[in-house]
Amino acid sequence: MLVMRPAQMADLSEVQRLAADSPIGVTSLPDDAGRLSDKIAASEASFAAEVIFNGEESYFFVLEDLAAGRLLGCSAIVASAGYSEPFYSFRNETFVHASRELKIHNKIHVLSQCHDLTGNSLLTSFYVVPELVRSPWSELNSRARLLFMAAHPERFAESVVTEIVGYSDENGDSPFWDAIGRNFFNVNYAEAERLCGLKSRTFLAELMPHYPIYVPLLPDAAQEAMGQVHPRAQITFDILMREGFETDHYIDVFDGGPTLHARVSSIRSIAQSQVAPLQVSSAASSGGRPWLLSNGQLQDYRATVAELDWAPGQPLVLAPALAAALKVGEGDNLRLVAV
Structure with a gap:
């Protein structure tokens, strides 16, 4: 029997085993014992705290095979995205360039860095072992977080977001990162995500352009990668889309993966x-x-x-x-x- 429960410090070695196999881009699961220990400690404190509104709390869950005493997955909720540091995204926008004299009216797709989603609750740290992908246990690993939110609404915001890992090739290269981020921080995508996992995403995001990026000026490969999902992240994307999450409005500032958003009241596992x-x-x-x-x-x-x-x-x-x-x-x- 598999059961989802709060993570405990005794789970550290098993959690690190899961983190080591998670795809590049899941910076909330760094393969680092110190960071994972801090993550579990923060979660234990959050579960123990008396809370009347969402703040700095984070809740880390593991999926345990009770018979084998082995962890097969994990997932988490951050009560307030951007509580201690800015939560950056690229917002999809349309600029209109017009000339009355030339009778030209063009709509141009642009990306604007923003922190519109700060304060929303954040679903993060999803991982499940490959043999459980496309099984009911994947649903449990993702959606049981939503049942926890339904039972304790005072601990969370009225809206929820999640960042889905974007496209990178078999060598770990991201065309979106290479077109934008690498020009401002000269490391490859895998190293950038590793640094984010060990430190934070903020210091890199602050080096990204704060002015609008005109999408037609980006290489074709970068444009095609926008909103695309890494194959190993497809399962969590599919589950949350069935839950009623929406996409197209925001993308990740590093790999261009979609950022999903939903009102709590419209999420299937909560409403139904x-x-x-x-x-x-x-x-x-x-x-x-x-x-x-x-x-x-x-x-x-x-x-x-x-x-x-x-x-x-x-x-x-x-x-x-x-x-x-x-x-x-x-x-x-x-x-x-x-x-």
């Missing part, structure tokens, strides 16, 4: 999730359709996937082993949404 009381029974049926289940707690938050024959308005009947894995008992409420 339901709460049901638990009945524990050894006679619980194991058939039906798959559901994401979560217990709605904080430090003891647990979530998993189970096949259930359940109808709205009815109690949720679970076997004792499943109830124990979710750290719930008779009469407790569970939040669930269809996979």
Whole structure:
């Protein structure tokens, strides 16, 4: 059985193993024990804190195989993007160049660096082992964060964003970075992302052009890379698009990958999730359709996937082993949404 739970410091070596295999561009998962230790410590403090509005908190989750005691994925939520440092994006805009005398009216696509998305909650640090891609466990690893947000709305903003890793080739080169960022910071894309993971993205973003970039002046390869998704990031992109996230308005300042945005009230796993009381029974049926289940707690938050024959308005009947894995008992409420 696989269960999603808050990360603990004892998970550090396993988390670093996951980070080492994550694709270039996931700077929130640096292959560095010190940074990962700080990330877990900040998460533990956030889960323990009493919170009445979103601030500097961050929540880091891991996906554990309970039988093997092995981690198979991770994901996180930052309560407020840009709380301690600016959160930069490129905003897609259209400039109009017109000459009344020549009767010319041109619309030009430009990119403007901005921090419009500062203050939104941020989904980050998604990784799942290759054998679980396109399985219900990938859905759990991504969407159980949203069930946590539904259970604790006071801890998060009214809107959510996430940066999807953009296109880079098999050598780790990004045509978008080579066309823009490399002119202002002379390192290749892989090294730029490594530095961001070890330090922060802000110091590099501050070296990027703060004036509009005219897209038609960029090389064709850079233009084609804008809004494109790295193959290994396609799974999280697809899951969140099905959740109701929107794209096209913003892209990443380094690799040109899409930045997704959604109002919390319109996210499927939040808007369509339901709460049901638990009945524990050894006679619980194991058939039906798959559901994401979560217990709605904080430090003891647990979530998993189970096949259930359940109808709205009815109690949720679970076997004792499943109830124990979710750290719930008779009469407790569970939040669930269809996979």
